[in-house]
Amino acid sequence: MLGELSAAARERTAALAARRQELERLAAEAPRGPAFAAALGRPSVAVIGEVKRRSPSKGDIAPGLSAGEQSAAYEAGGAAVLSILTEPARFGGSNADIAAARAATALPILKKDFHVEPLQLVEARALGASAALLIARALHPRDLKALSQLARDLALETLVEIRDERELDAALAADAAVIGVNNRNLETLLIDLATGERIVPLIPADRVAVFESGVYGVAEVERAAAAGADAVLVGSSISAAADPVAAVRALAGVPRRGRAPAAA
């Protein structure tokens, strides 16, 4: 699944090459988005609200979702940051969703896609995203480092997503400030919260740790907090909710417990 999604992203980026100069100009001119990592430093576990119409694991979640209205609802419910899935084929997203979310809220936006090519980061910056997702499992550690450095050069923050200790090492070697542990195995699509519970405590206390996937209610946020997470990334449950303001409000407010500093 991850290989297929990354290959499709590469194909879409090849079609973008003709617009390289325009995208580079737009990226240089676009005002920097609001700070992403800083917005996740709250006394309570911060909620990253994801706009998710469908997914490979669930099929249709909320096919008719308006990215602008949904983003405004997440903000009203107390989300700290938005995650906008722009992947079109399997998630039903688009770059227009970033524009709609920007118009509707003042929250920092994470561009959630399978970013494997430098031009995709230029495009993310041109669109006004504050941050872009980098998935360690989809990238050679050398490429993760290079894309992380390019993002810094573009004044674009990143969320580096990992699932095990080896990928944590790669994220740290790439100097990632925000590290997300995905509880969903992107090969089998199975969710196991024990993944986050095992890996989040290993993330150094000076980084932001995000607990991703499988959060349906406050019980899962409590488990994230107990593991030491600074934030949870939530997509399916709040995208499908009849009342997304109430759904986000129910998740926000769990006190953050922090992680122990590494022993000297």
Ligand SMILES: O=C(O)c1ccccc1NCC(=O)[C@H](O)[C@H](O)COP(=O)(O)O
């Ligand atoms: O959600 C999927 O089925 C999926 C399949 C393949 C690659 C990525 C996928 N999802 C991306 C994510 O990790 C989630 O959108 C995100 O963490 C939110 O998860 P959830 O709250 O469980 O929808």
